[in-house]
Amino acid sequence: MDPLVSIRLSLRWPPDPPTADEDVLVVQGRSGFFLDLRVKRRQVNFAGGLQRQAKAGEGDCEVTWATAGWKEVLAPRPGEDRPRARFTPVIDSRRPASSTRSRNSPPPDTPPDEGSFETLTNGDVLERGEMENPETGKVAQYEEVWRRLPLSQDDGPPRIVIFESVGDEADGKAFVGRVGDYELGMVDGAEGFGVVRRERKEGIWQVVCANGAGRLLPTLDGAQEYAEGDTVQLAGRAWRVIEST
Structure with missing residues (x-):
């Protein structure tokens, strides 16, 4: 499937x-593996009592939800032509477990997360489906409006690299994924659920926000070639290459 980098414009229940x-960023590779980071926008006070919502880059990540897992394309519902997809997390900040899981073994008691997609006249994408509403703890209908971002400032195909940690379970389960000029990392470990978000701006990679053990997750080398399925050593631990193009 096509790689993508998307930000969410709105959420409706x-x-x-x-x-x-929320400040939401999703990166997804051609393999269908995705990382989805949602952080709270902070209110910033100004003279005179005025406020605005700060972006994640102006402080640490206050995570509202973070998942990494697999996207599966589904057949349209009968009588509809809108594409559909199911999202199956391998790690989930709402259900931390600090244990190794396979592709087909999501966190226990994970509610369904399925949606259909409609491209709007301005090019944004309206997603409709069902997922857990964190305010109620129940599965409910939702609507999200997404905007796809250019993958890279450079000409030519974007670099895509996605790593999965392997080996010592004491270090928790971690994923790091880079798509073009955007990189997300997540770790579900003994110290809790940690995240990092990095972006390339004017040719320089910068940390937009990070928290917990996410601060220790490695940045991926955009120049080095990796073979999919191989195991590499990086930042003191072993990683399996899920995707490298």
Whole structure:
């Protein structure tokens, strides 16, 4: 499938109005493996009592939800032509477990996360489906509006590298994925669930936000060639190459 980098513009739990109080970034490789980081926007006070919502780069990540796992394309529902997909997490910040899981073994009691996609006239994408509402703890209908970003500032195909930690379970389960100019990392370990978000701006990679053990996750070398399926050593631990193009 096509690689992508997307930000979310709004979330709606019908019949409530849409909200935009989270800074959400998703990266996905051609393999269908994705990393989805959602952090709270902070209110910043100014003279005169004015406020605005700060982006993640202005502080540490206050994670509202973070997942890494597999996207599976589904057949359209009968009578519809909108593409559909199912998202199956391998690690989930709402259900931390610090244990190694296979592709087909999501965290226990994971509710379904399935949606259909409609491209709007301005090019944004409306996703409709069902997932757990964290406010109620119940599965509910949702609507999300997404905007795809250019994958890279450079000409030519974007570099895609996705690593999965292997080996010592004491270090927890971790994933790091880079798609073009965007990189997300997540670790579910003994110290809790940690994340990092990095972006390349004007040719320089910068940490946008990070918390916990996510600060120790390695950045991926955009120049080195990796063979898919191989195991490499990086930042003191072993990693399996899920994808490298």
